[in-house]
Amino acid sequence: MKKRVEPTHCDTCGAREKSVFCSLSPDEISDVDASKSCNFYAKGQVIFHEGNRINGIYCVSKGKIKLFQIGNEGKEQIIRFAKEGDIIGYRALLSEEPLSASAATLEETSLCFIPKSQLLKLIANNPNFNFKMLKLLSHELGEAAKVITELAQKPVRERLAETLLILRQTFETDENQVIQVKLSREEIANIVGTATESVIRLLSDFKKEKLIEVEGRSIKIVNIPALTRVANIFE
């Protein structure tokens, strides 16, 4: 399933423009190119396991990934997603701690592995890149704080509504306004922090209330302002 592919060259990689690597010099880019290795992952494959050590980061050149922790009762908690241009594994690498989460693909995905030495070289030699990493980490930390407050204070219905809006924002929609990520009800429950049955029930409530349209795993938000009101977002 996981197979070596002809390495996509960074200088032609569409994902690069969206990534922390966007402003590297041509020399730096060919340096990264030379050190990296690219692989193709089928849907559902695990990329790395929580608790392990990691010796580099992965850059998503194509595809979608979920990052999750396994709670004490064996239940998965989705912490964040990564898509084209995003990097994963940098938290564990930079903290020199074991991986705090596992990563698995949500669809066919191409990843480039960039070794630790290469990343540290960029950090040390490119102040702009370094600052991008600091900015990425601190932005993520702010997002995590928001999630904490929401989990702690909002009821399930509001959290689900907000999750749908965030998924839409993160993965965007196709020409039919369908959110461009396919998640099982269980996976949605594992973002929201609730039981699968609750998600199923609430999604059909939202459907009845004409806030969304659902067809299998395709979700379309038909009334964004109303769903935003349900999510109780005002800021």
Add this chain to the structure above:
Amino acid sequence: MKKRVEPTHCDTCGAREKSVFCSLSPDEISDVDASKSCNFYAKGQVIFHEGNRINGIYCVSKGKIKLFQIGNEGKEQIIRFAKEGDIIGYRALLSEEPLSASAATLEETSLCFIPKSQLLKLIANNPNFNFKMLKLLSHELGEAAKVITELAQKPVRERLAETLLILRQTFETDENQVIQVKLSREEIANIVGTATESVIRLLSDFKKEKLIEVEGRSIKIVNIPALTRVANIFE
């Protein structure tokens, strides 16, 4: 209440050894010293407000601080604590976003304000310091992920037990094993993500079960292994 105090010199500051500033060169230290301004804050004072911009960071030279967000129903959610040697405000500074949380003192506290330019100078010129910042941010991000999973998956009783253990670890105990931070029941509830009444009830349950001893706001954990079991921590 907030008053200018004779600036503690960094080179004699006991908090420095515990902080990200621990390995600065003498020149760097006197440079920081020259740029900073120190202030004393009474108990309960707000240091900064969520949503505002910040133009530097605060280093805690003495005292204890809570960082919190205000949820939609006006309820406070405590995101983290800072104590001697810790810095606050760096997330907003480095992400160039507004402050994601407010900060308020939990007791009499002395803070040194270090301007943005000074921090950026250290980051740019001292690779070791820069790496400490990356490490701090990525460690915090891992901690936040843990909190997310716990909030999403654990019942209130387990979360409270774990919170008490974390408070003990963070603030340590005095010679009588009393946790060295005084929080109201409401504040504890605002860490755990529950109602104040639930905390009150569960604390007296824990007391009846001889897991803790409580006297006003003083909490002593008398049976750590048993409380750890209640918290359902195994890793």
Add this chain to the structure above:
DNA sequence: GCAAAAATATGATAAAATTCATGTTTTACA
């Protein structure tokens, strides 16, 4: 293409947690 497995759906029940009410104790401060 078909059987088995997994995912979705829905009702009923149970458990968890909050809210409300009310009383007591502690603290703040005029």
Add this chain to the structure above:
DNA sequence: TGTAAAACATGAATTTTATCATATTTTTGC
């Protein structure tokens, strides 16, 4: 030091959410 305010405490009722049971539908692998 007395008094008001805040914090703590506890019971009862209600709401929220999870769990369990059981269909039904969809997907997957041979």
